[in-house]
Structure formats: structure tokens, C-alpha cells
Amino acid sequence: MCTLCEKHKESIPHLVFECSNALGIWSWVREIFPISHFSNMDYLLSFIKSDGSPLVKFIKLVVIIFSIWMIWRMRNFSCFQDKIEVSRVILVIKDLTCLVGNSSKASMKNDMLDFHVIKFFSINTRTGKVLRPLLVRWEFPSLGWVKINTDGAAKGYTDLATCGGIFRGSMREFIGAFSTFLEVQIVLVAEFYGVIHAMEKLKIWGLLMFGWNMIMF
Numbered sequence: 001m002c003t004l005c006e007k008h009k010e011s012i013p014h015l016v017f018e019c020s021n022a023l024g025i026w027s028w029v030r031e032i033f034p035i036s037h038f039s040n041m042d043y044l045l046s047f048i049k050s051d052g053s054p055l056v057k058f059i060k061l062v063v064i065i066f067s068i069w070m071i072w073r074m075r076n077f078s079c080f081q082d083k084i085e086v087s088r089v090i091l092v093i094k095d096l097t098c099l100v101g102n103s104s105k106a107s108m109k110n111d112m113l114d115f116h117v118i119k120f121f122s123i124n125t126r127t128g129k130v131l132r133p134l135l136v137r138w139e140f141p142s143l144g145w146v147k148i149n150t151d152g153a154a155k156g157y158t159d160l161a162t163c164g165g166i167f168r169g170s171m172r173e174f175i176g177a178f179s180t181f182l183e184v185q186i187v188l189v190a191e192f193y194g195v196i197h198a199m200e201k202l203k204i205w206g207l208l209m210f211g212w213n214m215i216m217f
């Protein structure tokens with residue numbers, strides 16, 4: 001009998017993929033990485049091999065190894081000592097992944113998944129080698145166009161979020177700006193809200209009525 005759930009016959013597939021304790025851990029992993037389910041070893045292996053920067057691939061491997069190790073420890077503890085809460089196990093996996101991730105020299109990509117993952121595990125950022133530096137600068141729009149620069153920011157998943165934007169014309173003149181407090185706490189949603197609010201402001205200020213063209217970054 002499985003000592004964790006005390007409902008099913010104990011076996012490795014049950015302990016790792018079917019037991020409610022394991023499902024709690026995999027559900028937590030799915031909140032961090034974009035994967036639909038972990039129902040057998042093939043899914044785990046394809047998850048580890050799936051696309052990503054060297055750092056994210058390394059973190060995936062570390063999370064999987066620690067998750068399986070902690071599932072086994074939960075099983076042994078429940079046999080010989082006492083049961084461990086899944087929430088406590090998740091904290092241990094998170095701390096260990098942070099420790100190992102920070103000792104890795106693997107490089108990251110400058111994309112949202114990498115930033116999300118390394119921030120979640122409190123791992124220090126490290127960028128890949130820049131092969132060809134590219135100068136990026138703001139340029140004013142052509143005659144009859146309005147350029148809108150928007151931005152959204154969130155402080156983690158439990159704190160405040162905001163978005164804002166600035167409108168400038170073809171002579172670089174300031175047309176207007178806005179900033180808004182948001183209830184959402186996800187940076188990507190905050191970025192989208194920045195664009196949506198900019199569209200609303202355009203309507204309010206009547207720029208669309210004058211038939212102005214628009215560039216939005």
C-alpha cells in the first residue's frame with residue numbers, strides 16, 4: 001500500500017506520476033514551465049530535452065531530479081518517521097534549485113521564459129555572448145504620425161503593477177502621457193494593458209477622429 005496516499009498499491013509509476021503528493025509537485029512545476037502534463041517518464045524526458053536556453057534546460061533538469069528525489073524522501077519519511085507536507089517539499093526543491101542554478105555557468109536568453117524562470121528561482125541573471133552589437137535608438141515618427149511608447153511593470157506575483165505610455169508627434173513634440181495602477185500582477189499582462197490603455201487614450205484625445213496614423217512600440 002502507498003504510504004503517502006494510503007489508497008493505492010505502491011509502485012514506482014504510482015509514486016512518481018499518480019500519487020496525489022506527486023501530482024501536487026508536478027502541478028507546481030507546470031505553473032513555472034509551459035508543459036501540459038507529466039504522466040510518464042517519456043513526458044519528463046521530452047520536457048528536459050525541449051527547447052530553451054542552456055540555463056533553462058539545466059534548471060529543468062535540476063527541478064526534475066530534485067522533484068523525484070523529494071518524492072522518494074516523502075515516501076521514506078512517511079514509512080519511517082512522519083509525513084512531510086507537499087508545500088514544504090516544494091520550498092525545498094525551490095531552494096535547492098536556486099542554489100544549484102546559481103552555481104551553474106550556463107547562459108540564458110533574453111526572453112520572457114528565461115526571465116520568468118530565473119526570477120522565480122532567484123537565480124542571478126547572466127547573458128549570452130553578444131555576437132554583433134546593434135545600436136537601438138528612438139526615432140521620431142514621419143509627418144502625420146503619432147508614436148506611442150508604452151511599458152508595463154509588475155513587482156513579482158504578489159505586489160503592485162502599473163503601466164504607462166507617452167505620445168509624441170512628428171516634430172518630436174509631446175502630445176500626452178498616462179500612467180495607471182493595475183490590479184494584475186503579471187508583467188506580460190501589464191505590458192498588454194499599457195497598449196490597451198494607450199488605445200483608449202487615443203480615442204479620448206480624439207486623435208483617431210483626426211485620422212492620425214499611429215506607430216506603437
Ligand SMILES: [Zn+2]
Pocket residue numbers: 002003004005006007008014015018019020
Ligand atoms: Zn499514493
